[in-house]
Amino acid sequence: METIETVQCLIIGSGPAGYTAAIYASRAGLKPVLYQGLQPGGQLTITTEVENYPGYPDGIQGPEMMVGFEKQAARMGADIRYGLATKVDFTGPIHKVQIDEDKWIAAHTVIISTGASAKWLGLESEQRLNGFGVSACAVCDGFFFKGKVVAIVGAGDTAAEEALYLSKICAQVHMIVRRGEMRASKVMQARVISTPNITIHWNSETEEILGDAKVEGVRLFNNKTSEKTEISVSAFFVAIGHSPNSAIFNDWITMDNTGYILTTPGTSRTNIPGVFAAGDVQDKTYRQAVTAAGSGCMAALDAERYLSALAVH
Ligand code: NDP
16 A cells, blocks of 8 residues: 555554653654544543642643643644544554555554543443433533433443532432442542432343433343332433453454453553554553553653664654
8 A cells, every 4th residue: 555654653542641652752753643533632531620640739620631731742743633543554564554544654663542432331222322312421411411310320430420420410310330339439439329319229230221212211120139110311321431442453463352452561562563552542450541641651662762773763
């Protein structure tokens, strides 16, 4: 295939990992080109307050933080572009990445920082009513259900955080938890449990989301008592975790059985020389903005060392 340009360092993705890699790679003189992907700024652009990123003693809004990341990367000289990586060819030695199913770019090093996306339950009704009351982002869509009764499924920190967010906007929040306990951190659990307008349905699975043209209710199945109950809700939020955005690398990059990219421990190196991975696409354990940023820094340093060894720059 014909490539339109050759770059030293191509960064795919624009969350904390991608932008941090861009900051470091720019400062190292690698003239990185960064493609932002479908959701410029990544998952933090659909969150509210970030309280645990060091350096912000009063917290910061996620979208605002990502604007800061982008500005810093641009100020250091990164070439930040709209566009989605749609295919790769890592036959080497120079790597090729297709953008927007159209043009191909050649790169001596590639940093994969494509992050992760929300998981869905897999129900037919969930798919059918997506956008009509079914959503995987309470912060984006909660406002449309101001004063209404809504449901949220999940029991991790995301579900807890989103349930609390919804409780401030909506009349009542039904939280659907499939086990008899939550996975969320103790502090988040305590906040959820002590919020009067959040009702937790323990040991409950979502059997069906009810409604023809829009969400009108949900049918739950209690896996302890086998009892089925229907509750009326106007919206159904899904907050059951994420899966890595790694599909386009399947044929080239070694991954675990859930699609997370495997890196050599203590580095960002993948099985392909010159291809590095950073952030949530390779981290199923920590998944924090600060760990993603740290691994983006590692990837840029690894890319710089790789190029120095090749004497490309
Ligand atoms: P998690 O993987 O931590 O939790 C997913 C939750 O969804 C679990 O409770 C799981 O249940 C439940 N679940 C999964 N599949 C289904 C299903 N089919 N039906 C019903 N429930 C299901 O994901 P999160 O997105 O919550 O968090 C990801 C990471 O990000 C974590 O490390 C978390 O700590 C972190 N995080 C931190 C925040 C903070 O510090 N402020 C905020 C948000 C996230 P089960 O428990 O039964 O497996």
